[in-house]
Amino acid sequence: MTDKSNDTVAAELIEKLTSRKAIIGIIGMGYVGQPLALRFSQLGYKVLGFDIDQKKVDLLNNGQSDIEHIPASAIKAANAAGMECTADISRTSEADALIICVPTPLNKYREPDLSFVTETTESFVPYLRAGQVVSLESTTYPGTTEEELLPRVSSGGLTVGEDIFLVYSPEREDPGNANFTTNTIPKVVGGHTPACLEVGKALYGQAIDRIVPVTSTKAAEMTKLLENIHRAVNIGLVNEMKIVADRMGIDIFEVIDAAATKPFGFTAYYPGPGLGGHCIPIDPFYLTWKAREYGLHTRFIELSGEINRAMPEYVVGKVVRSLNERRKSLMGSKVLVLGIAYKKNVDDMRESPSVEVMELLRDAGAEVAYSDPHVPVFPKMREHKFDLSSVALTPETIASYDAVVLTTDHAKFDYDMIRANAQVVIDSRGVYRAPAENIVKA
Known part of the structure; x- marks a missing residue:
């Protein structure tokens, strides 16, 4: 004292x-x-x-x-x-x-x-x-x-x-x-x-x-959660819309771009292979856990979490169907995952959905490799383990894989070269807007 x-x-x-x-x-x-x-x-x-x-x-x-x-x-x-x-x-x-x-x-x-x-x-x-x-x-x-x-x-x-x-x-x-x-x-x-x-x-x-x-400190703590839950819920919404639009033969990215021209009442969120980073995939569950202490069930938040956590499986399902259409099985196929950081142009691997996509592919019997200019060697992670290094991208390398899965849209990727040489690209980020025989939107 x-x-x-x-x-x-x-x-x-x-x-x-x-x-x-x-x-x-x-x-x-x-x-x-x-x-x-x-x-x-x-x-x-x-x-x-x-x-x-x-x-x-x-x-x-x-x-x-x-x-x-x-x-x-x-x-x-x-x-x-x-x-x-x-x-x-x-x-x-x-x-x-x-x-x-x-x-x-x-x-x-x-x-x-x-x-x-x-x-x-x-x-x-x-x-x-x-x-x-x-x-x-x-x-x-x-x-x-x-x-x-x-x-x-x-x-x-x-x-x-x-x-x-x-x-x-x-x-x-x-x-x-x-x-x-x-x-x-x-x-x-x-x-x-x-x-x-x-x-x-x-x-x-x-x-x-x-x-x-x-x-109060409580108000500050709740502010942070609201910021990130807002993003998680809206990303969950647009991921669900992506699935519906895909089934209807509609390009969800075209729809979002058109809706974003409204100068009020709409904020554009884009779908992807799942949520990544330390905040968005985790923070909503801090509030749902604490809310139970007060006898409350945060259904809206938990539903968005279910949708977002299902996205890696949705992407892998697209890989399976794409290979089937080419008379190939996922088991034994060579699959290249493009981008394993959780967001574009960074080296941050925390909660990256790309890693879950890689694990699902590996567990199904695929021969998995990755390329990421920001992550030269797969890092040590608490819950995930791969003994891999980033593959250098050349026309010959791209062509050697049965499928290429785009999970993180880094600016350093040569997307024209990838499209020109890949047998099939499963695009979970909406990079390829123009239709092409070897482009599958996921």
């Missing part, structure tokens, strides 16, 4: 943050943590990056990048400005702000797995001191900050809102989208108390162009 007045603790921390004299600790140096660390470093803050992976720590400290869209030059510049990475969690005591950017996956029962958040918090609790702010950015269900972080942060006798400050501010990153950077994406911030909110606004106010304060 501190013998300073409560207002003085908050005021001194706010002054440190706004004058950029504060030390910013980023816990979890991945797709969310790294851009945030670089942004604070660019502004002149001393940054401490924490990660349990010593190899990642060493890589970053040596000025190298493990994320494709973050150049090594940016890491080197941050290091030169004083950024340092460490696996020593006791050094969290040095930081004035601790920003938690760790994964929040689902377990095998599709229930929230908060172990990364809770174990991370417990690891730094012994080193907490008065005059710090703890901000959780990981996506989670409403109530997590109050139910999981609050008791842990206050367990050592520090009073939240007086001695130490607790904030929830959901991450908003869109890898591969050149139109937005960390500082140009508005930042939602919720505090456990009014004082916590003021500290949270001071923390992010220097780094982000626009701060969007809300009245």
Whole structure:
């Protein structure tokens, strides 16, 4: 505890943050943590990056990048400005702000797995001191900050809102989208108390162009879920429309493009082989799980989840029918999957539906290969295993496969060359709009 007045603790921390004299600790140096660390470093803050992976720590400290869209030059510049990475969690005591950017996956029962958040918090609790702010950015269900972080942060006798400050501010990153950077994406911030909110606004106010304060951490947590559930539900809708349109002999992409000319009341969403990324396939289930505590059944959200999870099987069904029409069986056929990152022009493999397509093809007896200019070697993943490297695309290579499945529409692919040489292309992204004998839309 501190013998300073409560207002003085908050005021001194706010002054440190706004004058950029504060030390910013980023816990979890991945797709969310790294851009945030670089942004604070660019502004002149001393940054401490924490990660349990010593190899990642060493890589970053040596000025190298493990994320494709973050150049090594940016890491080197941050290091030169004083950024340092460490696996020593006791050094969290040095930081004035601790920003938690760790994964929040689902377990095998599709229930929230908060172990990364809770174990991370417990690891730094012994080193907490008065005059710090703890901000959780990981996506989670409403109530997590109050139910999981609050008791842990206050367990050592520090009073939240007086001695130490607790904030929830959901991450908003869109890898591969050149139109937005960390500082140009508005930042939602919720505090456990009014004082916590003021500290949270001071923390992010220097780094982000626009701060969007809300009245509680619960409201901030729900905001993040609504954003991603909105996308998941609308993608589920358009995926279902794709199936109906296909059965009717209608090109769903033509329909969407035409509907998108309406200047009001319509937002274009496009179908695909399923949902990918850390947020959209996972976040809806955080709310459905929490809603059951209140006796509610979120039917709309769960239905969209069922539709989206069925898309990889739909794509593989198209592969099977395409091969059958060519008097071939899926078993024993050579199938090339184009693009295994979850979205175009990035190397992010999290929850990629392409991997499930590959597994379904493999399990059915196909000889599976892949090509992805952003993923040269199939990475180690918790739930998926392939001992494969990316295949270089040439006319001869393309022609050697019985089927080519386009699952991620990277800009680096030569689509004209692929169409000209492939025996059949199963297109799940709507790249090929003009009809062709060897193009099958999925």
